[in-house]
Amino acid sequence: MSVTTPSKTGAAALSIASNSALxxxxxxxxxxxxxxxxxxxxxxxSTDLVASIVAFFSVRAxxxxxxxxxxxxxxxxxxxxxxxxxxxxxxxxxxxxxxxVRHLVNGSQVERLGIGIAVLAVSVVVNLVVSRTLRTRxxxxxxxxxxxxxxxxxxxxxxxxxxxxALTVALSTGWDWIDPAIALAVALVIAVAGVRxxxxxxxxxxxxxxxxxxxxxxxEVVGAFAERxxxxxxxxxxxxxxxxxxxxxxxxxxxxxxxxxxxxxxHELQDAxxxxxxxxxxxxxxxxxxxxxxxxxxxxxxxxxxxx
Numbered sequence: 001m002s003v004t005t006p007s008k009t010g011a012a013a014l015s016i017a018s019n020s021a022l023x024x025x026x027x028x029x030x031x032x033x034x035x036x037x038x039x040x041x042x043x044x045x046s047t048d049l050v051a052s053i054v055a056f057f058s059v060r061a062x063x064x065x066x067x068x069x070x071x072x073x074x075x076x077x078x079x080x081x082x083x084x085x086x087x088x089x090x091x092x093x094x095x096x097x098x099x100x101v102r103h104l105v106n107g108s109q110v111e112r113l114g115i116g117i118a119v120l121a122v123s124v125v126v127n128l129v130v131s132r133t134l135r136t137r138x139x140x141x142x143x144x145x146x147x148x149x150x151x152x153x154x155x156x157x158x159x160x161x162x163x164x165x166a167l168t169v170a171l172s173t174g175w176d177w178i179d180p181a182i183a184l185a186v187a188l189v190i191a192v193a194g195v196r197x198x199x200x201x202x203x204x205x206x207x208x209x210x211x212x213x214x215x216x217x218x219x220e221v222v223g224a225f226a227e228r229x230x231x232x233x234x235x236x237x238x239x240x241x242x243x244x245x246x247x248x249x250x251x252x253x254x255x256x257x258x259x260x261x262x263x264x265x266x267h268e269l270q271d272a273x274x275x276x277x278x279x280x281x282x283x284x285x286x287x288x289x290x291x292x293x294x295x296x297x298x299x300x301x302x303x304x305x306x307x308x
Contacts, residue, residue, distance in 0.1 A: 008060075008137055008146060009060055010137075011134050011137040011138075011146055012055045012056035012134075013056060014130055014133060015048075015052035015055065015130055015134060015149050015153065016049065016052045016056060018126050018127070018130045018153075019045050019153075022045045022126060023042055023045045023046055023049060025122065025123070026038055026039075026041045026042035026120075027042040028119075029115050029116045029119040029120075030042055030116070032116075033111060033112050033113055033116045033167075034111060035113070035116050036099055036100060036103045036180050036183050037163045037166060037167070037180065037182050037183040037186065038119070038120070038167075039099070040095075040096040040099060040100065040186060041120070041156075041163055041186070043095060043096060044096070044155075044159060044190060045156060046092070047088045047091070047092040048149075048153060048156055050085075051084075051089075051149055052149055052152075054081045054084055054085060054145070055078075055081055055145040055146060055149045072281075073241065075241040075242025075244045076204070076205065076242060077242070078143055078144050078145040078242040079144055079204040079205050079241065079242060080201070080205065081145045082144045082145050082147075082148040082197055082200070082201035083197075083198055083201040083202060083205060085148045085149070085152065085197060086148070086194045086195070086196075086197035086201060089155075089190055089193060089194030090191060090194040090195070090198070092190060093187045093190045093191040094187075096183060096184075096186060096190070097184055097187040097188075099180075099183065100180045100187060101180075101184065103183070104177065104180045104181065107176075107177075113167045113170060113171040116167050117164060117167050117168060117171070120163055120164040120167065121164060123156075123157075123160045124160050127157035127160065130153055131150045131157060132150075134146050134147075134150035134153065135147070135150040135154075138150055142242070142244075142278060142279060144201060144242060148197045148201070151196075151197060152193070152197075155189060155190055155193040159186040159189055159190065162185065162186060163182055163183070163186065165182075166178045167179070204241065204242075207239045208239065209237065209238060210238035210240060210247075214277060215236065215238060218236060218273055218276075218277070219236070221272045221276055222249070222251070222269065223298060224272070225265065225268075225269055226298040228265050228268075229253050229254045229257045229262070230251055230252070230253060230254075230265065230298060231253065231254050231289050231297055231298055232251075232252040232289075232292035232293070232296045232297040233250060233251045233296065233298070234249070234250050234293060234296045235248070235249055235250045235285075244279045244280065244281065245278075245279065245280040245281070246281050247273065247277075247280055247281070248282070248283040248284070248285070249283075249284060249285070250284075250285045250287055251285070251286060251287065252287045252288065252291050253265070253286065253289065255288065255289045255290075259286075262286050263286070266284045266286060269284060270282040270284060
């Protein structure tokens with residue numbers, strides 16, 4: 001089992017507990033005050049709760065070692081979970097927008113807003129603490145599911161703050177129309193976050209290549225091995241699954257290099273790439289010097305070729 005499992009599952013469990021409590025508080029406050037914005041906030045927290053549950057189980061599944069049926073590991077489960085979270089956010093947006101428009105057309109009346117304001121203030125503080133915890137865990141473990149969950153809570157915190165301001169204004173002015181208007185604005189903010197999360201996770205699920213800065217790091221590492229007998233490389237490819245990167249490339253060795261020496265150097269090159277990029281599976285195909293193609297060769301002191 002991965003050493004990062006306790007930190008990831010613990011953070012996801014914390015998110016589940018906080019979202020459950022906030023849903024109850026917001027729902028009760030929404031019913032008491034008649035605020036559609038508070039009820040939509042409860043719905044927003046409900047999508048966060050489902051997302052947290054998905055994240056909890058996905059990070060546990062993602063840490064299961066590779067097996068016969070999943071020889072490349074289970075890390076993509078986290079990306080699939082993040083995509084599901086993005087879809088849930090967009091569904092929640094549609095419901096919120098519908099209710100907000102209905103109340104704007106038919107009119108709405110809110111009362112006892114002090115209760116709602118107090119609940120939202122608590123919600124902002126709780127989500128601030130939990131989202132920071134999740135973001136820290138996501139950064140340390142490279143977990144996209146926790147990162148998506150943190151993004152949800154950050155959005156929830158921002159929208160709660162907006163609704164808090166709206167209810168305060170409604171309380172002081174008596175302008176009840178502000179409540180559904182803010183609820184509609186909240187839906188738009190949530191939609192942006194949902195599209196961003198869904199887009200990011202989908203890129204991984206369709207095996208989009210690693211970004212150019214990471215590929216440049218690999219080229220730089222390979223170039224540093226020119227003095228170790230590596231004379232060229234090509235067919236550099238990379239993709240990401242969860243927190244893990246999968247990289248493969250063909251490396252040519254100087255004529256006269258023994259298989260044992262080439263094999264040893266290749267392992268050191270793998271370790272060097274992992275040291276720069278973090279969690280990575282690096283597959284290196286060994287080739288002789290005569291396989292070097294024009295523009296792909298390395299010489300001591302030369303920068304690595306962009307086409308490698």
